[in-house]
Amino acid sequence: MKVVYNWLKDFVDVTAPPEELASRLALSGTNIGGVENGPHGAVLDAEVGSNRPDCLGHYGIAREVAAIYKLPLKHVSTKPSESAAKASDFVKVDIQAPELCGRFTARVIRNVKLQPSPKWLRDRLEASGVASISNVVDISNYVMLELGHALHTFDYDKVRDQKIVVRSTRPDEKIRTLDGVERRLDPGICMISDGDGSRAVGIGGIMGGAETEISFSTKNVLIECAWFEPVAIRRATRFLKLHTEASTRFGRGADPEMAELASRRCAELILQLAGGELLAGVVDAYPGKRALKKIRVTRAEILRVMGADLPDKEIETSLGALGFAPVRIDHNRGAEGSLLAAWECTQPSWRAEVEREIDLIEEIARIYGLEKFPPRLPAARQGAARLPHHEAETRLRERLIGLGYREILTIPHVAEERDALFRPAGVSPARLSNPLSEEAGVLRSTGIVTMAAALEWNLNHGQRNARLFEIGRHYRLNGTQSSETCILTIGATGAAREKGLYDSAREFSFADLKGDLDAIGQLAAGTQPNGFQWRDGGPDWLHAAKRGKVFLGNAELGAAGQLPRRIADRLKVRQDVFFAELELDPLYEAMQTASASRRYEPLPRFPSVDRDFSLLLANRIPFSEIADSIRSLHIAEITSIEAIDLFRGKNVPPGKYSLLVRITFQSREGTLTDAQINHFAGKIISILEHRHGAQLRAS
Template sequence: MLVSWNWLKQYVKLDMTVEQLEQRLMMSGLNHEGTAQVGDDVAIDLEVTSNRPDCLGHIGVAREIAALYPQSLALPAAAPPESATQVDSLAKVSIDCPDLCSRYTARIIRGVKVGPSPDWLVRRLQTIGIAAINNVVDITNYVLMESGQPLHAFDLARLEGPAIIVRRAVPKEPFEAINHKTYELDREMCVIADARRPVALGGVMGGADTEVSTATRDLLIESALFDPISIRTTARKLILHSDSSYRFERGPDPAGVDWASRRCCELVLEIAGGELAAGVIDVGIPPQPRQPIVMRLNQVERVLGIPIDRGEICRILASLGNEELRADQHLVEVTPPSWRRDLQREIDLIEEVARIHGYDQIPEDAEVPMSASARSDDDRVKVRVRHTLSAVGFDEAMTASVVSDELSNAYTPWTSHDPFSCQTPLLRGATRLRRSLVPSLLAARRTNEKLANPEIELYEIAKVYLADGAELPTEKKMVALTSGGDFFHVKGALESVVAGLNPAVNLQVTELEDSLFEPGRCGQLQLGEDLLGFLGEVGEEGRKRFELRDRTTVAEIDLAVLARHANL
């Protein structure tokens, strides 16, 4: 992220040297990557971590400086004058895919004069490596780099309707971007369309058909919020990355959508002239209020190892935009600002206090009280299970929790509900949270057979994710085994596991029929009245499905049931 020294001075006083500012920002978490002299300005390159999209604009960096060097922040009012004409009489906006675009705002300016930008605007953009195009496009880029909120300007006369329809792309729908390259879209991509065709790729790039030129007289200014995962997927599929997509992937300030729109219109009226229609077309979900966070003052000293004055703590939190709800001798309760979505918990506020107070103010030998935590019963059960299975010749395996549709549907003894899906696949073709460990272990066994290691005996202790009609899955920790031995060999290993936890408990086996297993070689396992799991030799059809050559036996048991019957 390149920032301009002269640009920052518009919002905060810079009484320090460039080197002093770079050092202070680096100590607060904005790592300094480099500095370059650009004319009478200085470009500072900062590394902004993915959890701090608020610093992907000059105002966000200025907020940090105002907190580090206690001072006020001067922000533009963004209050453009409006004409008598109502904006909703000039265009219509609708969102057909709220999961991809949660909010869309539009303002209209008529009678602009598109031409070269003034020198000050050209210099600001050149300092941070952006070439000037024309005054309207330069203003949208300026506000993007000022606020971190991407915008787009359409030539209103070239919009059919005029209407804006935010929708999913039609499979194989062609789209010509402003880089004059044509892309083939799919249904997972969000497009901004008019009444006839796509005019922009939502959150990524505008279209060539409606780009602003010297012939443009009327503008529609877009400021919106798009789904970060959708933007990331689209940009990667099309290999089409932009400053806008970079920011939408990380999530701009939800409350900054309207401010950026007003700021853009203010500058257009000032530089390109025209009249702004009254009001705004605002479709979708408005910004939601943030939940308050309570921070105990004694926790600050416990975590950091040094006492910090309550007044200083309150000053730091307020300087970062937190709204104080109450404060006393024991705690502070604040509502985080809309632009700091990384502030969710008490420890996040403590980190902010340490960051702004200065990590260099915390002695290296500061005493932080620590106490050893006791091992839970579940952990002790897992340790005994591991020791027992290792002792009888099994090796521990680790397989991915996200599997393909084929593996997900291969064996599901614990639920009949459909699996949960991941929006972003961690592995190619793997989108389902697994409902059993058995298919993953059988796939691992197949790999070992192909690598001339057919005698391998594997076990895995991991979670499965079961749907029960709720929004989130029920997570259960399981133990699964696979062996080239027969039914009784694996049953013996499980009896050793049970005996290692409680010798007084007997493992009961009831015959069961399942299409994956050989008839008469499959059983349901119980401890008393509790269902423990399942055991069986994989049948011929199952071996074909998993491409297994040799005899294979598998079992899967519920770790929570084991823990209930354990005598620790």
């Protein structure tokens, strides 16, 4: 809300310059977004919190200023002269929906002269950012900005039967509002209607109707100043998507007591600026009159919450200035600073949200000054714990970074069609019912979707080499339940090694991906050197010949592989792209188990011997079968079985390949002799020949 500095002076003799005032207001709870010095003096941009409807007018801000500077607040006293004719003879008000409208006041002024407003009025409205229309309309805006209470003026002669009926919406009701828009209404909205109540002339507390609008031909004016139930107003504004100055004020909770005063103030200004005759009295239907609450505040509670004391006088003057009328009620009355001190306060009608002791404590503290409560660092009474998987996640992240992967973070909102590309069969995604756009319509059901987007971004921005990882979640829906699963997603494309002074370039390949994943798998390897196990298969969106499923024991963690051409083409990616995704919870668990069970193994004292076997094998026999057969011999002296070289083509018969296997032997008992090694080699060759038809080539 725009606060005109000079306007404040109508109610409080503030002398502090506007900038200083802005800072004091901000530090007592009315944040000021900025101070502008315009042709009508300084204007403060007050960011009034939704709990402070009383500060949506200059009078309310002036009350804050008076409390901060300990200055008196000038009360609004207004006594417009009235004619002999009584208002109650000229207008009737019937509130049929007291749950929506707690008070409705009506005043009538006859024979007004509509004309442009005088300069002082136009200036203040202009400074407040409100356009000037005509004196009567401007006055209702002026009073709203002054006292924070919205009013509505009707052309009295257009109101049928001199009667206002306040009721709830009727089925399929519509109204054309002041802004010329025809609006469909929802049940439970407060409608102002006239005559027999069949015609709506306004949406209560939100906007008037077009049919009874003030115009330059208006002679007689009906002033409505009412109070509407805030929750109903907020519900209605949300349904109508219609936010007005009035709906903001009523929706946050206006002051029901202010309704009559604002109406009187409005009448006074109309008489002053538009002439006419004010009918005597006010028609005031007030079914929602509330008893003012009594609230107690004690020093003991102030100390318990705030942790530091303040003098009685500060408590009393701040509460008093804000209208809470504090009265000491404890048995130690008069004992300054008593720890037993208690005050009874009366909730002012404009502060409906202050209901509890804590609310009063906040009021006292903010006026006294939060900076006066000395900060201190409390002692911890307990040990602190990291997340259960903190260590595992940290180690995983460090390993990935060591392997050359950069961590990314993505927004999980993706296009449905993109998600579907990578979504496993049978998975229902979590769709948004109100997305910002179709491009962000579902939450990713796999991290691959956003990883692909990150790679695309880089390729489109001239970065052809990228190795990325993300530790995040994927989101799915199981019936009416959502699930969030922690995942590691890897994406890689471009050079595994760039051309440099010392090395030639090499493109990233499936073997790179597998090696990197196995380096992660090692984190979960126990005393046996077995991390991840790889099995054939994987999702359809991976290259049928270059993919694999990753297992840890019997648990399938995920899959890895290359993006097939057909999908790469759809994504307009022209180079080879590799992805992997692993579920993290089982991996973390295995890492923790492995880490807890890891023990030192004494280093061998005797030398190891390598023996190479050059094998000619049928294409269908994978390395793992060879290794498994060798292991099945249970030769304890074998410490490793590695594939050293692989060759197809020239000098190798079709349908076969040549594999060079290096086996390392070592004994803990002594140095192995040639005879022993030859004995082992014989057994190995024999099993490979018999089981796999392997031919030993001269190496």
